[in-house]
Amino acid sequence: MKVIDIIKSSDKPFASFELVPPLKGSDVNKLYNSIEPLLEFAPPFINITYHRDEIEYRPNADGSFEKSVITKRPGSVAIVAAIMKRFNIEVVPHLICGGNSKYKLENDLLDLNFLDVDNVVALRGDAVAGQKVFVPEPDGYTYASQLVAQINNMNKGIYLDDTLKDATPTNFCIGVAGYPEKHYEAPNSSTDIRNLRQKVDAGADYVITQMFFDNQKFYDFVTECRNAGIDVPIIPGLKPISTFKHIDMLPRTFHIDLPEELMYEIRKCKDNSEVYQVGIEWCTMQSKDLIKNGAPAIHYYTMGKADNITKILKQSF
Numbered sequence: 100m101k102v103i104d105i106i107k108s109s110d111k112p113f114a115s116f117e118l119v120p121p122l123k124g125s126d127v128n129k130l131y132n133s134i135e136p137l138l139e140f141a142p143p144f145i146n147i148t149y150h151r152d153e154i155e156y157r158p159n160a161d162g163s164f165e166k167s168v169i170t171k172r173p174g175s176v177a178i179v180a181a182i183m184k185r186f187n188i189e190v191v192p193h194l195i196c197g198g199n200s201k202y203k204l205e206n207d208l209l210d211l212n213f214l215d216v217d218n219v220v221a222l223r224g225d226a227v228a229g230q231k232v233f234v235p236e237p238d239g240y241t242y243a244s245q246l247v248a249q250i251n252n253m254n255k256g257i258y259l260d261d262t263l264k265d266a267t268p269t270n271f272c273i274g275v276a277g278y279p280e281k282h283y284e285a286p287n288s289s290t291d292i293r294n295l296r297q298k299v300d301a302g303a304d305y306v307i308t309q310m311f312f313d314n315q316k317f318y319d320f321v322t323e324c325r326n327a328g329i330d331v332p333i334i335p336g337l338k339p340i341s342t343f344k345h346i347d348m349l350p351r352t353f354h355i356d357l358p359e360e361l362m363y364e365i366r367k368c369k370d371n372s373e374v375y376q377v378g379i380e381w382c383t384m385q386s387k388d389l390i391k392n393g394a395p396a397i398h399y400y401t402m403g404k405a406d407n408i409t410k411i412l413k414q415s416f
């Protein structure tokens with residue numbers, strides 16, 4: 100079922116979850132074990148992230164370095180099929196422009212279509228480590244809106260090879276990313292929201308937001324989106340803080356702020372188990388407030404850890 104139809108037919112807010120495919124060589128059962136406790140909350144879908152190849156410089160015996168392209172989390176399409184088969188649940192794969200040509204993306208989309216996957220989240224992806232700016236592949240895309248347009252074309256039976264006649268249309272519902280605290284590359288939030296509008300105009304059905312820790316930023320973002328003519332559902336994304344390390348890592352990686360009230364509570368913690376508890380309480384408070392204020396759903400960034408999320412859901416939904 101399409102995410103947009105799930106949202107439209109749902110009479111109360113629901114929770115969805117984002118999971119990460121296993122690292123190469125690790126046991127897929129770890130991923131399954133992190134999904135199982137979440138099933139109690141009947142998520143109508145779960146998202147699976149996409150990870151582009153990374154470049155590493157590995158030392159040789161003579162002291163020189165060799166450049167290696169490393170696929171740390173392979174099998175993006177296969178893991179979607181494996182989860183659907185095992186749990187009989189709707190899976191929403193993420194697809195990124197980074198590292199992919201439009202032809203590769205078309206083939207990945209066809210693989211997903213053959214597997215009866217009705218949903219994708221279309222993203223640009225980040226620059227590879229060591230590159231300051233995002234560089235598209237030859238025959239690739241600079242912005243996610245271009246990928247959205249490609250998927251929208253496939254939904255009309257228009258493939259990249261324009262000699263194809265009567266090509267079978269795909270049937271994808273398309274999600275895109277939104278940033279309540281602005282995407283870090285955008286010169287200002289109005290421009291970023293205008294660029295988000297391009298994704299919606301190109302065919303996106305709904306928006307999922309980057310994590311945020313201050314609900315007012317989400318509410319202001321929704322108001323600005325509506326004022327800019329973006330009328331599709333906007334699903335807030337939340338992540339509970341769980342260790343001291345997150346205080347540095349989350350703002351640096353995701354370009355988001357941690358409110359002073361939250362930092363005040365964390366500063367009082369003696370160890371990570373206390374931070375973990377503060378993270379649960381803060382995220383529960385955010386969840387309850389979002390539900391009270393009419394969020395259609397809440398999307399939780401689990402990072403493969405279900406325990407704190409289940410505690411939050413038990414108190415919030």
Ligand code: FAD
Nearest residue numbers: 148149193222223224242243276282284285291294307309
């Ligand atoms: P875009 O929408 O293309 O925007 C990127 C930047 O370009 C923005 O600053 C935007 O304002 C600007 N821009 C857009 N269009 C134009 C234009 N026409 N002219 C000028 N500027 C423009 N990354 C992964 O690698 N894998 C994942 O699975 C993944 N999942 C994610 C899920 C969610 C919900 C979110 C919020 C992010 C996710 N990301 C993922 C991270 C994402 O790839 C990065 O944030 C990336 O830097 C931007 O992706 P985007 O799709 O928002 O890009």
